[in-house]
Amino acid sequence: MMGLWIPLLLHLHLDFVLSVSPAAGVSLPPPLNVSITSFNMEHTLSFLPGPGTAADAHFRVHILRFRRKNSWKPVAGCLELTARQTCNLTRPFKDSLDQYKARVQAFTPSQVSSWTLSEQFHPVIDTVLGPPDVSVSGCGNCLVLQVRPPVARGLQQRQQLLDLYRELHCLVRRTRDGAQFSLNLPYEEESVISYLQPEVEYCVTVTVTTVFNPHAVPTKAHCAFTSPPPASSSVRVVLGLLFVFSLLGLLLVGFVVYGGQLTSKLPRQQHLPRILSYIPLQGQNPGGAQPEPLSQISASQTHGDATADSLPARHGPAGPRGGRPAEGEEDEGLPSSGSV
Incomplete structure (x- = not known):
């Protein structure tokens, strides 16, 4: 705090000396091009040093409120500026409805210049309103x-911007053919632009309007569809084919799963062992004995390597004399030699 008061006391002392002898010590050239610019209620004073100004010269800034005439006040933080610095007047110009002036003076430890005054400045009229933050979305x-003021550095600046926002001038253009119309809406953070065509893209440009300020920068065009556009014919064909293939794949999987379950429920087939073919001789044995039925042949006789002893005789039933058939009997049904 003491560092801020020392330049102010030196300044008051120098003003007292100059008021006693106005002509003494005035040798520095006065600053040039003293001007105040403002963007979104942020005010900045700039100037240029006069030709021939000493390199070690500094500059101080005073402001005057018109409601308090003849009462110049130093601006804290702008009492020892260098040639390339600017002065922020946002906080000193706290009353946006008032009018102000500023003045700048160059000085060294032994010399001072005359004051250079700025033009009259009216914050609410002379500030430039930049584009607000805008977003657009469809609703059928x-x-x-949606419109919001740009981000401000302080609460005072934000409140002053909100006080200026009165109306929104909207330029609505249809992208398809370039047809456009404009309308004015009262400022709200969320507004609705109605009676548009569905499934059509529109672009909206917004400009903030106020009662006093004609300086406003429009936003860039923000575009959106009122509702999602219909899919093109090619896209619909592709989607249809994907649906058909997906359905066929599901059916195939279902058939495989159902077939597997059905197979698991069926009784397992009993596999019979292979049997050796046997063709019995026609006729009867002497004594009326019938040949042994095929079903009584044991599995051990039908599987494995069959020996000659385990096979039946290659000729018919034995005759009365053992082995050869009786006279007049024909050897029928006798298999050929080597066949079984």
């Missing part, structure tokens, strides 16, 4: 418009 046959 309308657009939802």
Whole structure:
């Protein structure tokens, strides 16, 4: 705090000396091009040193409120500026409805210049309103418009911007054919632009309007569809084919799963062992004995390596004399030699 008061006391002492002898010590050239610029209620004073100004010269800034005439006040933080510095007047110009002037003076430890005054400045009229933050979204046959002031550095600046926002001038253009119209909406953070065509893209440009300020920068065009556009014919064909293939794949998987379950439920087939073919001789044995049925042949006789002893005789039933058939009997049904 003491560092801020020392330059102010030196300045008051120098003003007292100059008031006693105005002509003494005035040798530095006065500053040039003293001007105040403002963007979104942020005010900045700039100047240029006069030709021939000493390299070690500094500059101080005073402001005057018109409601308090003849009462110049030093601006804290702008009492020892260098040639390339600017002065922020946002906080000193706290009353946006008032009018102000500023003045700048160059000085060294032994010399001072005369004051150079700025033009009269009216914050609410002379500030330039930049584009607000805008977003657009569709709502069927309308657009939802969201508008917010740009980000401000302090609460005072934000409140002053909100006080200026009175109306929104909207330029609405249809992308398809370039047809456009304009409308004015009262400022709200969310507004609706109605009576638009569904499934059509529109672009909206917004400009903030006020009662006093004609300086406003429009936003860039923000575009959105009122509702999602219909899919093209090629996209629909591709989607249809994907659906058909997906359905066929599901059916195939279902058939495989169902077939596997059905197979698991069926009784397992009993596999019979291979049997050796046997063709019995026609006729009867002497004594009326019938040949042994095929079903009584044991599995051990039908599997494995069959020996000659385990096979039946290659000729018919034995005759009365053992082995050869009786006279007049024909050897029928006798298999050929080597066949079984």
